[in-house]
Amino acid sequence: MDEAYNKVDSKDMMDHRNKTRDFLKGICLWVYKNVLKPSSLGVIFLFILIIMLLFFNPIIGMGDDGSNAGVLSQSNLYDVEELTPKQSMAFFEKNWGIMQYFNESYSSLSTSQTPFINAAVKLDFGLTRDGVFDLRFYAAIISICYLFASYLLFESVTKGKRTVSAYLIVCLGVFFFGDTAYTAWFNSFYAQGISLFSGIILAITLILMGQKKYNDYFLLVLFFSNAMIFCLLNHQYTILGIFMGILGILLQYVQPRKTFKIICIAGGSLLIVVSIIGFFLMSDNLTSINKLHSMSRGVLMTADNPETALEYFGINPQYSVLTGTNYYEAISPETINSTDMAIDFFNKITPGKIAGYYFGNPGQLYEMMNLAVEASFNIRPSWLGNYEISQGYPPGTQTDFFTGWSYFKANIMPGNFGFIMIWMGIIIGVYVRSFRLGIIARNERNTLEFLGLMTWMFIGIWQLYFSVITTGDTDNTGRLFVFSLTFDLITFVILGKLFFWFGKKLEKTDLKNGVNKFLKRKRNEKSVQGGTAE
Known part of the structure; x- marks a missing residue:
């Protein structure tokens, strides 16, 4: 009887070991397929660089040359440190005040940047409730969008391959787009951070669609949404919305499905109309x-x-x-x-x-x-x-x-x-x-x-x-x-x-x-x- 019990225990132990081994194999396979491929490794390195630069001391950001006053007004923010204009350019400001009362300079006409800032303000307030806006919350939102755009960029260039060439080109991509001259803009109210990720996604969706890399509808939604974001960032970009709207309408010829054609025509037409309205309503500065x-x-x-x-x-x-x-x-x-x-x-x-x-x-x-x-x-x-x-750095230090x-x-x-x-x-x-x-x-x-x-x-x-x-x-x-x-x-x-x-x-x-x-x-x-x- 003891022998029978021992055999059952041995069998259970073997089954447990096999299940554990299969589970570990599954994890290793998933890591190999999804984490160790060139595009994922590139994004991981970019993530590490961003965390080091933008979120831990000494925190890197961009000084304010005074051109962001309208952006601050639209989001009910103000300069809590009260630096002089010369100091504002020479130094980066991390903390900003949140207006608690009526904003006399508030402008109801916003750009596509405003929702991103407002989302960051609400996230900060929900987590800290200290009445002070930490600009790193905005940088975090922009960084997530940027990492997603970078992943699509690397995927389009490597085409899913794991060759030495694929890893080398991703390293070059990190060298190009992980440069602090690009990422430092995330910790600022300038529109450059949003134009960075939306500008990447705009064209990379077309390239990926040509490669049949992802679902066409998914890429189409990405194209139109980022085209809208990009065109409404600034008055000078609104004209580009007409060009991208026409391009979006022409995408209907990529595949014969009626639903796809309807989305292309509707999305392109909407983009053209919104761009024309934005051109006349937005200040040309x-x-x-x-x-x-x-x-x-x-x-x-x-x-x-x-x-x-x-x-x-x-x-x-x-x-x-x-x-x-x-x-x-x-x-x-x-x-x-x-x-x-x-x-x-x-x-x-x-x-x-x-x-x-x-x-x-x-x-x-x-x-x-x-x-x-x-x-x-x-x-x-x-x-x-x-x-x-x-x-403690000298004024204007980069x-x-x-x-x-x-x-x-x-x-x-x-x-x-x-x-x-x-x-x-x-x-x-x-x-x-x-x-x-x-x-x-x-x-x-x-x-x-x-x-x-x-x-x-x-x-x-x-x-x-x-x-x-x-x-x-x-x-x-x-x-x-x-x-x-x-x-x-x-x-x-x-x-x-x-x-x-x-x-x-x-x-x-x-x-x-x-x-x-x-x-x-x-x-x-x-x-x-x-x-x-x-």
């Missing part, structure tokens, strides 16, 4: 300072004859004295704000007129685009500090931690529009063949990778041009953030393609076997020499 700079630091600065340039706008040639000056050194504030200045100068300047002038003077436009590209490669404005005033890519772009990469034109030619040359074949074969999916890259390119070039006609060459570093981002995204995708092509070439030439044979021959030679010596 073109102050007299912007108009002055668009002329003095743009049209007049690059003109051979400033007086002749002013005649195009119907402005008195005497205003040519403003050539090359900025708002703070040109003329007195009383003159700038006078009625005569408004009638004789500012009222005659519009973005449309400036665009028309540059269209007739392409040499000046090229010169301004050169300056804009050079400024865009400096991802962080040099005048905005990264540290809190309480941390971190050097994990800034290799931004340093390379700012100091080594050619910063001129000629380089950008060559770069665009290479991109179009690489992808236009697959696009043409897709059109001929009526296989619209094969055209989506090209369309995704062209979407990024169009958005980037649009921001370059818009910045030139609205502010000249002033304040371009922050304004041209999206161009810098789209340049990096397209470059990253192209390098990914190059890495995989090179990896396949190595496999075809069987270079690995050749190297192994060479090393084996060297070892044999050494062993023979050793035997001879003995």
Whole structure:
């Protein structure tokens, strides 16, 4: 009887061991499939970098240049530290006050950034209830969206493969997009953090749709939702909503299902309508300072004859004295704000007129685009500090931690529009063949990778041009953030393609076997020499 019990116990123990072993195997298999693949590892490294930089001392963020007053008003926040304007630029502020009473400066017209800030404020209040808003709650929300966008980006480039090339390109992606010059924007009220993740998702959904990587409906919802977020971030992006709305309508040809076509047409039409409404309702933020700079630091600065340039706008040639000056050194504030200045100068300047002038003077436009590209490669404005005033760093100090890519772009990469034109030619040359074949074969999916890259390119070039006609060459570093981002995204995708092509070439030439044979021959030679010596 004892033997029977022992046999039963042994059998139970064996069953338990087998179940435990199967359970552990299942965990290991899940980890291998989902955690150890290149895209997941890339996101994990980005997560570690963000946690280190944005949430633990010394906390990294961006100083405030005063342009975020409207954003603060829409979310009922105020400056609790009461820093001077100069200090606000030189130091990052983590804590902000939450208004408890009526907000006199509140504006009912919000941007797509407002819901993200409001969600962060409510989350902070729900957890702490201290009446002070910690900006890291906002950074946490933006970081989650950014990590999700990065995962999709890595998935599109690696195409689910686990080759050496896939791991290398993801490492390059971490080097590019984990750069502190990008992630430091999350700890600020600037719109750059949202434009970062929404800008990535906009085109990456098209590329993934072409690869049949995920469900088409899921990608379609991502495309339209992020297009809406991106276009309503700022007045200058609303025009892009018309372009993306048309693109969304054209996506109906990707698959024949009626439901899919209806979503494409409805989503694209809604995006166009909302963008047009946003264009007329949202403030264009073109102050007299912007108009002055668009002329003095743009049209007049690059003109051979400033007086002749002013005649195009119907402005008195005497205003040519403003050539090359900025708002703070040109003329007195009383003159700038006078009625005569408004009638004789500012009222005659519009973005449309400036665009028309540059269209007739392409040499000046090229010169301004050169300056804009050079400024865009400096991802962080040099005048905005990264540290809190309480941390004891000198005013305006910026971190050097994990800034290799931004340093390379700012100091080594050619910063001129000629380089950008060559770069665009290479991109179009690489992808236009697959696009043409897709059109001929009526296989619209094969055209989506090209369309995704062209979407990024169009958005980037649009921001370059818009910045030139609205502010000249002033304040371009922050304004041209999206161009810098789209340049990096397209470059990253192209390098990914190059890495995989090179990896396949190595496999075809069987270079690995050749190297192994060479090393084996060297070892044999050494062993023979050793035997001879003995």
